[in-house]
Amino acid sequence: MAVYKRGYQRYRGELTGRYTRLLALPRFVWPRLIEQRMILIVLIVSLFWPLACIGFIYVSNHSELWSGLGGDLGKFLQIDGKFFRYFMDTQAVMAVILAALAGPGLIAPDLAHNGLPLYFSRPLSRLDYVLARLFTLVALLAMVTLFPAFLLFAMQGGLAGMGWLTQNWRLPFGVFTGFTLHILLVSLVALACSAWVKWRTIAGALVVGFFFILAGVAEMLNNVLEVTWGILLNPAQSLYTVWSAMLGVDAGEGPGAWACVAGLAVLSALLGVVLEKKLRPVEVIS
């Protein structure tokens, strides 16, 4: 029967569980994000560097292509921790740009349109809401970080053999853990900025500015006080140190990886506090 002839009837069927309900939000948002031209362009551009890396892996594993060229090319074409750190550095930047474009559209419209009471009057807690929004962004950022990384390891494993993977097990572990830390942090920053500022454009600028401003503050502290622990205030540098430690590559001067992890944890907690303060169904002015 046509829906307009049927009339309204109360729904009396089975209800879905908590996690199915929670996933409704990402499923609703993803098509709308991909529809945005800028996000689509950044997603496509983000695949250029992984494609170049795939080419590099291919050439590196086919010595017959370059053995005649002589010189130190074999050393240059090694697939090691440094190679993967270069890969991560570039993709991490793309992830920040993507988060700056996609993140503000997740919470800011709900706040601007006073839509939170509609969400929170349903069986959805504030934690559920944040997790759903976080998952939306993490899955999007994983498309330019974790999935390309998986492809690179699959290709390198396929060309160099399983022996290479067992010998270098630290590399996939480091890349996947490092990227996971990165996209979680970037997503939290994007959500907090989106919750803090109701205007999408300003929130987007704030996401990028967050990393630049903290990097500037950290550099200033290091120079004025002649210390190195200032990088704890710089999330990008802290992540770089953590990645380097996980990939077995020298990260340069400064606090160790565990100190950086602690710094990142404190930063994440502060971002969590921002979300906790801002995401309320009703604003109470006391």
Added chain:
Amino acid sequence: MPPVIELDQLRVRLGRREILKGLSCRLGVSGSGKAIGLLGPNGAGKSTLIQALLGFHKPSGGGARVLGFDCRTQPREVKARIGYMPENETLIANVTAVSFLRLMGELSGLPAEAALEKAHETLFHVGLGEARYRPLGTYSLGMKQMAKLAQAIIHGPELVILDEPTNGLDPAARRRMLTLIREMKQDHGMNIVLCSHLLRDVEEVCDEAVILKDGQIVHHADLEAERQSNKRFVELEVAGDDSGLAAALREMGVESIREGDGRWRMVLPPGVEIDALWRIIAALDLRVHKLTHRRDTLEEIFLKAVGHLPSGAAAAPEQPEEVAADGRL
């Protein structure tokens, strides 16, 4: 069956101010399809009470139960059974009505397919069928109110909380909204909590009314009983020889007082309808000048409750109900 809302010394503090000061009452019966009106002057605590029931504010003391579930310890169970239409504009502008409703349905626990089906069905029900693919931002105020109602009932909740549903509606849209609310309780068995400044709306739709003032319940009226008792109280003015009227009324069990000059006041006992009175009047060959029911309006109850009218005083001159050509009221 548990009451729809049960408050036990409920206290809510926002900042340093205590907004709800120990509310206690039992309202409605779950599954009965009754409407409860929530009334009170501005700042009385109506919205805070609704928000406390929805778990937006944690009680600072006491407790509240909705449909038998504790608002503090079982918020998911409570929210799964509630549909909420907020007072403010809350719709996300750049989304079509059908997409928005589908999302709201899924968040309420409907499977994706059922949510889409119910989204269409509900939008047709509230009169937005033709506009369902338009972005919500392009809707007029009246359409937005209907869309807000649709999102509140898409999952077929047991209790629908409506905060000022007729705000900003023109008379035709207001009538449509009230008809929909009546249908929700009568045809679909939903319990309704209607928070409104418009006493007329509450009077038309609700079976019970709670009046709040300064965070306290000052009156709890059973409007249905009130209507029944008003119907029993009749004022009559006749011309002609009414000396036999007292005896005839006594015979029917009607208590009456003769005020002189053909004016009478009487209370009809249960089972005696106004038709019987007309028959006596016809038998005694009296001419009726006036026949009215007492109309102790909600406005009077409200004004008395909030202290703007001394107890026992009338708010406005009583308006006689029109007598139809066939003599019926």
